[in-house]
Amino acid sequence: MSSLNRMNTRILPTSFNYYEPRTIDEALKLLSELSPEVRILAGGTDLIVKMKARQVEPKNIINIKRIEGLRYITEEKGKIKIGALATWRDLEKSWQISKKIPALFDAISVMGSVQVRSMATIAGNLCNASPAADSAPPLLVHGAIVKASSIRGTREIPLDKFFLSPGKTILMPDEIVVEIEIPVPPQRSSSAFLKLSRTAMDLAKASAAAYLEVEDGKVVDAKIALGAVAPRPVRSLSAEAELIGKPATEETFSLASRQVVKDISPIDDIRSTASYRKKVSPILVEDALKLAFSRIRGELG
Amino acid sequence: MLNIAERYSFIGKDIPRRDADSKVRGLLEFSTDISVPGMYYGRIVYSPHPFADIEEIDTREAESMGAVVITPKDVPSKPFNIRLVSVNEVTFKDWNILTFSPRYLGDPVAAVAAPSEELAQKAAESIKFKFRKVYDPILDAFESMGSQSAPIREKILKGEEEIPVRRNVGAELNYLEGDLEKGKREADVVIERAFKTNRRYHFQLEPKTSLCVPEHDGRFSIYTTTQTIHNTRILIGQVFGIPLSKISVKRIPIGGSFGSSIQTNLVTLISVALCMKAKKPVKISLTREEDMYDHADYEMHLKLRVGARRSGELTFGELVNIMDIGAHQVQAYPLLGTALGWFVSLYKWKNIKYEGKAVYTNKTPSCAFRGYGAPQISWAVESIMDELAEELGMDPLDLKLKNYVGLGDVFWGQGPTVRSVIRSDGVKELVEKGKQLIGWDRRKPPSMKQGRYRTGIGFGRSFHTSGAGGPISGEVIDYTGATLKLNEDGTLDYITALQDHGGGTLEAHAKIIAEELGVPPHLINIVPSDTSVTPYDVCTHASRGTYVGGEAAQIVKSKVFEAATRILPKAVNPEAFKLVYDETLEQAVVYVEGMKDMRITLSEIARTSWQRNWGTIAATVSYRATSAPPTFTVFFVEVEVDTYTGNVKPKRVVAGADLGTVINPKLAEGQLHGGFVMGWSMAYLEDTIYDRRTGELLNKGMVVDYKIPTSQDSPKLEDFKVIFANTYEPTGPYGAKGLGEAALNPVAGAVANAIYNAVGVRFYTLPITPERILEAISGGGKQ
C-alpha cells in the first residue's frame, strides 16, 4: 500500500499536547508523567520531518529548547563537555572542537547546511540513532560518554553502548540526554573523519573516523568507527587490534583497514549498495588513518 | 564592425532584472502564496495501488467531517490530453480528472476540500476503497510489450476517433530515408550499442499549485502554475463545457518549470471541479512528495547502429527508440518525432532508419523536460561518435566537425513537420576556441593514465531549436501574440500571455522593445496579465526567443512616425523619420537626419496625441515564426575520477554557445552554468527508482533521497569559462536565437566522454554512479 496519501513534508494534520518546560527538573517530571507516549523535541530537524512523514505520531511533545543552561561547550578537568542544546553550529565555532577533536570538526563541516547546523543539536543526532549519524563515528573514536538524566538520577553511558538498532538507543523513555563528555586527547594524538555521499548535502553512504596516538613511531592507541555500514554506528575492533603496537606506517594502516569488513554488515538501500559499501569502507578507514597521522606529524613539527 | 554593446542602446548590456529584488526579498507572490477570503483547501486522494480497478469509493467519513468530496462520478468522463500543443487529429487522449482505473500511484481517484488544509488532509486520509481487481504493477517497457502483460489501456482517443492500444504501445513512429543497405555496404566500420537513460524528476522549485475562484458574475478566475495560460483556459473550457469568456487564467510568476508545466496540470482541473461543487474558492498546493509522483522525464531505451568509411564519412545511422512513458500520454507521439529530429539533425547519417515506440508502464507519466529528448539522444550519439572516432583512429572533434549538420543544411529539430535551413552556425568557431581553453591537445588516452585519481577530458556537442515555428503549418501549434501601447507620458505597457520561467524571457522582450522604441526597459511595464486581455500564445516552451514584442514595437513605431508628421511643420513622409534613444535626455527622440528643427521627443508625441484627441498609439499582433533556427552548443569538460571510490568531480568546464546576438550576456551565462549542473546531475546522480513489488518510488517522494548537485558539487566559477560565437541569425530578433535547452543538451555526452577518457570504461546506463564506476573498474569490463 502506498504511503502517498499520508506522508508528506508540509502538512501535519495530527494533534498533540505541547510542553515547554523552563528547567530540567520540570522537564524530567513531565517526562516521567507522560512516558512512554512522549517525544523530546530539540532542533526538530529529525523529529518534525518524521512526524510529517507519519513515521512517528507522538501524543505529547516536550520542547527542551527553552531550558536554561543546557547550551554550552566547556572544558573542565581534562574533559570537554557539550550541553544537550549545543548546536552543530555552536561546535563549528568552538576552538576546542576544531583544535582538540578534529574528527568531530571534520564531521561538522560535511553535515547539512548552515541552516540545518544552526538548528540541529549534536545530542539530537545521537538520540535519533541513525546508522548514518555523522557525529557518531567521531565521538565513538574519541571515547565519548553520554550523560542521561531522569527523575531517578543521572547515569553515564559510554557511547559504545548507546546505540542499539536503527532509531533505537539504550535510553529509557523517561531519560533525557543532558551532556556529552569527551576526554581531552593527549599530545601526539589526532583524529579524522571522512564521509562518502551523493552530494555535498547528504546523509552518508558510508563514513569512517580514525583516532591515533603515536609514540616513538609506534601506534600506542587507536580507535576506528564507521557509519552507515551496519544497523548502528560501529567500532572496528578488528582493525584497532591490527594497529595497536605496530609501527605507524602506511603499510600498517593499509593492512589494518582491510580488517574492517569483519565488523560491518552493510545493506542495499536507495543511497548505495552493500557491495559498494564493503569496497569503500577499508578505503575510507585507510584515508582517515593517513589523515589523522599527517595531523599528528604536522603537530610534532 | 561595432560590437553588440556599441551598436545598440540596450541589447547586449547587462541590466538588472526587474523581479530580482522582490524575488530575493520574498515579496513576489507565486500561486501558492495567493489566498482569498473564504477559501477552501483541497487535497487529492490517490489510489493505494498503482494498477487497479476500483469498485467503490467510500466518502462518508470525509463528508461527516464537513469536507466537500468529489469522485470520478462528479466529473466529466470523456478522455482528454492535458497538453494542447499538437493539432487535435494527432492528440492522443487517455486522461481523466479522476479515475476508477488508477494506472500509477499518483493517479487521482478522489479529491476533498475543507476550510483548513489539516482538515482536508484528515478527510482525504479517511476515504476508503473497494477494489474490483488489483494487478501487479508493470514497471518495465519491454515487459509491458510482452504477451504476458495485462493491458494498461485498451482504448484511447486519437483526436475524436477511438483507437485500440496493442501490447501497451501508446504511439509509434517509423521513418526511412535513403538506402540503408547501401549505407551498410559502404561502411568500413559499424558500431552498435544499447543505451538506457534515467527517469529524472524535474525538481522545479515550485510544487504545482492551483487556486480556482468563482466570481460573482459566474466567471472563474484561476491562479495556477503553468507555462501556458491560454491552453489552460481552453482545456478547462473543453473539459467542463464552460465558455472561454467565462474563464480567466492569470499569469502568475512561476517558480521554475523545466517543462513540467507545458501541459495543463491535473491539479488545476481538480481545483476547478472542487470549486464548482463547493461553490467556494479552492486552492490545492501539491506537497513535494505528490509533485514527485506527478511528472518525470522520458526514460529512453536507445539502440544505435552507425557506420562510417575509413575517411570518417558517415554512411548510415539507425535508431530504435523505446520510450517508457509511464501511465499516460502527454506528448509521447510528438516526442517520437522530435527525438528523430534531434538524431537526424546532429550528424549527416545520409541513410537513416528509425523505429520509435511509446510504451505504457505503471509509472508516473513522463512529460517534457528541458531539452525535450535532446539530452538523451545527444548523450547516446556523442558517446557512439567518440567510439567511432576511436575505431577510426580519428580525433573525435575532427569526426564530428566533418559530419555535423550545419550552415546551409536542412535541419528539422522539432520533428518531421518542422524543417528549416540553417542560416547561422558558430560550431567551428566554438570548437576551435574551446579546444585551446581546455587544452584538448594535451589530452591523453585512458591507457596512459595511472594512479588513484585520474583526470579525463570529454567533448559533447548538440543544439536546440528556437521555438517550433516553420514555413508551413504542421502538426504543432506555434504562434503567440502581444499588445503594446504607448502611454500618455511616453512610457509603454507591454501585454502578453507569454510566461517567464525564470530564465528572463520577458526581460529579453522588454529589451527588444526598448531598442526598437528608445524607451528604457525600466519604463516598459510588463503588465500582469491574463487570458482575457491577451492574444493567444501557445506556450513558453522550446526555447522560443520570439520576435513578438519586436513585431508589435515596429507597428507602434510607424504609428509614432505618423503622429510626428502631424506635429512637426512640413513633415509629410513618415518613412523619413528615425528614432534614437538620447542618452542625455534619457528618452527617445524622433528626428529627420540633417534637419535641426525636425526633432521631437517620444514623450512629447505621446502627450500631444492625448491632448489633441488623436487616440492611443498601440498595436496588437498575433505572430508565428517562420523558422526555428538551431542554437548550437559545445561543452568541454574535465573530470577527476577517484578510482578507489568511484567518485567523480567536475574540475573544469568550457561551455560554448552560438545563440546569435547575445541579448543579455549575464543571463545567457547563467543558462549555461545551470545547464551544466543539470546535465552533470543527469549524467552522474539522478533517477527515480521504483520498488519493483509495490510500484512505489523507493524514496517515497522525499527529497532527502532525490539528490541534485549543490554549489559545492559544481566547478568553481573561475574554472568555468563561457564563450559565445560571433554569429547573427537573420531570422531572429536582432540576430538572436534561444538558449534555455541548448545549454543542457550536450552536457551528459561530454561528461560521459570525459569519464571514459579518465578510466577507459564506457557506460551505457544513466546515471553513471560511483557504484557503477567502481563495479566496472574492479570488474575490468564494460558497463
Ligand SMILES: Cc1cc2nc3c(=O)[nH]c(=O)nc-3n(C[C@H](O)[C@H](O)[C@H](O)COP(=O)(O)OP(=O)(O)OC[C@H]3O[C@@H](n4cnc5c(N)ncnc54)[C@H](O)[C@@H]3O)c2cc1C
Ligand atoms: C536538510 C537536512 C540535512 C541533514 N543533514 C545531516 C547530515 O549531513 N548528517 C547527519 O548526521 N544528520 C543530518 N540531518 C539530520 C539531523 O539534522 C541531525 O540528526 C540532527 O543532529 C538532529 O538534531 P535535532 O536537535 O534537530 O534533533 P530532533 O529532531 O529535535 O530530535 C531527534 C531525536 O532525538 C531525540 N532527542 C533530541 N534531543 C534529545 C535529548 N537531549 N535527550 C533525549 N532525546 C533527545 C528526539 O526525541 C528525536 O527522537 C539532516 C537533516 C536535515 C533536515
